[in-house]
Amino acid sequence: QVQLVESGGGLVKPGGSLRLSCAASGFTFSDYYMSWIRQAPGKGLEWVSYISSSGSTIYYADSVKGRFTISRDNAKNSLYLQMNSLRAEDTAVYYCARGQDGDTNWYFDLWGRGTLVTVSS
């Protein structure tokens, strides 16, 4: 069925690194823009990054720019987020989401269940 499944979350110390993965199935992954969105415990949603279908266009939220790197492998139907120099404020559930063209911007019509990243000493 159509789904996104995240993996790679866990406990990491401040300053450490982690790589998240998102496996897509049930749709033509290479046709879609993809995004990472996070939610700190008890807080709201925060858009983190997006990558175009070919990988040629990438944007990041200011809060992660220079520390996080989004990438994709269309042959493996997979999306990735390399997270470096992690801080306590990066603690959150990280969701992978499929983007749809809303003409003026993009929206997210399919979400994974999320993977929890905890940054703590």
Add this chain to the structure above:
Amino acid sequence: SYELTQPPSVSVSPGQTARITCSGDALPKQYAYWYQQKPGQAPVLVIYKDSERPSGIPERFSGSSSGTTVTLTISGVQAEDEADYYCQSADSSGTYHVFGTGTKVTVL
């Protein structure tokens, strides 16, 4: 950075109408979207392009737009509609996406 502002909470009795607003300076130029999130679950899209409803979403969910404010309306609220609701849009360039602050809907 660009922000979308929502009321923290809305309370409504079953069968009544709940209205959730979302305000942002770029909304006259940018479409807005609405998501429903229940505890422990991923968000679900309930409205796209200001007022369009995805397949499978009940007709009691509707959206509208006026100037710098968009509104999600839930008519004939049911107990199952109790959830957090987030608007989403982008800055004036359409490049940087942003979510609203979120509104907790409580069904009394």
